[in-house]
Amino acid sequence: MSRLAVPKTYKLFIGGAFPRSESGRTYEVRSADGGFLANAAKASRKDARDAVVAARGAVAGWAGATAYNRGQVLYRIAELLEGRRAQFAAEIEEAEGLTRAQAGAQVDEAIDRWVWYAGWADKFAQVAGNANPVAGPYFNISVPEPTGVVAIVAPQDSSLVGLVSAVAPALVAGNAVIVVASERFPLSAISLAEVLATSDVPKGVVNVLTGSPAEIAPWLASHSDVNALDLVGAGELDWVDLEIAAADTLKRVLRPEPGPDAAAPALDRIAAFTETKTVWHTKSLR
């Protein structure tokens, strides 16, 4: 007796909730062999702007959490991903047409990258910060702080590893993120959102949009309340225009990285979305 499956409705993830696109639009996601997988939400400009509002609202709490706490929350994501390993592997296997082993290896890699970044949360400031020996009676210290709201165009040729590789480093220092998922492989992004929603990540810290990056990214690139733009997966878009739009508010921009090594784990991906603050304190016995 075969049992009739219960397919999932894939929606957006904004401010900790799973709304449909306000536009009512969806687009068909097909498997590697052409079969119907789902109707994913096709996010609109309004959804992108809602996501920015949610992200902005989440920055203070996330950035203000202790680094130890952020590290634990990020590690918790890895724990939950591990528990859902088979689900993600099956999703990736179907979507990308990989073998189960290959798909499983991708999930493992994604999990291990979360763990790697989680461990940085309470160490990054020690590596990126400085006590500065200034010539005068001052205590002078430089520390990295999160840039704020980071909009990301996720790597487009990967379901989960690319997404995780772009999102995790931005979260380490305390940024809030709006990520535009792979257009072709959006389902893992929403499944990841389910993990985020049931872990201890405060709502709004990660917002996931599915749909057309070419349509959504310009609204994020030009949005005044977005502080940084990661174009790692925007290589196929008119990304120069996105960088030009970002210049209007002097956003920090990471340019596209093609290939399977895109967004490889690196300390400078964390650093890219931090600002160095230097504080001078007077020293005196009086």
Added chain:
Amino acid sequence: MSFLEYAPAPESRAILSLRDEYGLFIDGEFVDGRGTPFQSVSPASEERIATIANANAADVDDAVAAARRAHDRVWSRMTGRDRGKYLFRIARLVQERARELAVAESLDNGKPIKESRDVDVPLVAAWFFYYAGWADKLDYAGLGANPKALGVAAQVIPWNFPLLMLAWKIAPALAAGNTVVLKPAETTPLTALIFAEIVQQADLPQGVVNIITGAGDTGAALVGHDGVDKVAFTGSTAVGRAIAKQVAGTHKKVTLELGGKAANIVFDDAPIDQAVEGIVNGIFFNQGHVCCAGSRLLVQESIHDEVVERLKQRLSTLRLGDPLDKNTDIGAINSREQLERIRELSDAGVAEGAERWSAPCEIPENGFWYAPTIFTNVQTSNRIAREEIFGPVLSVLTFRTPQEAIAKANNTPYGLSAGIWTDKGSRILAVADQLRAGVVWANTFNRFDPSSPFGGYKESGYGREGGRHGLGAYLSPASVTSTGRGTPRAVEAAPAASADEKPAKRTRRPARPAKKGAAK
């Protein structure tokens, strides 16, 4: 003679041996520019100082080509130790010629000699001395082993600290192994050209430092040049935006140090005498021509009247006049154009209902001058509370609670600097944490040091200058080439990628599907 009156004590200009005309400094020599030359004038007297060559696009080509040759053939192959020795030489030469540089700076820029002599030029020497020592220690810059220079750096600097900004740009670039083409501001090219002579005295290999003079179009040609790998700019946010657009889609790395509208927050428990001095130093240092100037005074309501009264008293004792006079506190505004902008914004402040008070001082007949000015009754929406005036004009606002002070301080698209005045250490640290600004001064203001990173949040730009961070802005990790867009970035320590490395974990905690029946 009252106690405030001093006999004139001008620094002698005899120490200068200026040329009547200056060419462009390209490939180790002064050459004629192909654009129309312009005059550099003293803003204090409007007298002509020298005729300055104007670099056109062909000159920019030559300068970039010279820098490229020097990079590829000499500078990138030289040991860090030797690069460092050249920088140490430059630091010493700056010290040896310090007084000459200070006099030239005050003459050309209009800043008081006590500032150019005691702040600008000593910091210039310190900057070269600091980065000289980095040249053979790049492995410790924080980018992993064997970081690479970016190549040719295009550097465009402003007129407010002409020689100091040159040092901020050139010293880290050279230490990291880059060669440079630097364009000083149109109104203040003099000390950069004297610096070119220092480069010759140091026997720096030709083409490592190129200095081209000109206006905005020269800068744009330099920034947009295909042969440039790195752009470093200090100046207005408007030009910074234009540069960010110009370099979009290229491989160029960019650092921008732009405008500011810093809040200087004074709590009611602050040591008032020190705070008043700090407020004065914060906004009237260098005539307020300081991107990190404390131009918005946020004073706790309970001490507002006292602070304003004492500020007025203090400002009434400042001496405005000849920049070369050792007693001068307030020098000349750098240009007529800047003076007009200060007047325009200041008039807008009055029109919007703020109360203007200017120190009673005699304004010299010639030159560009603006008396130290305070605005009270300023609303956060007023232009004088939002826009960078870049002049000796202070806007005073009030607050009641620390939260309100923080909110008002952060209520700006800028984020370069801020000040906090209070006797309470824990409050300093908590407020500093919440200010969105790259440099925070607690119970002091406008301090600079080569070991201390400087740069902004938000629309005050990106990247840092000074310290280890400033060095990193001229380096890339070993695995990233300077020209290859999209090449893999350095992996500090990538986690194991292969699945078969952790079978033990798999068997210990077998994975289960989270949901049944998802497969079709």
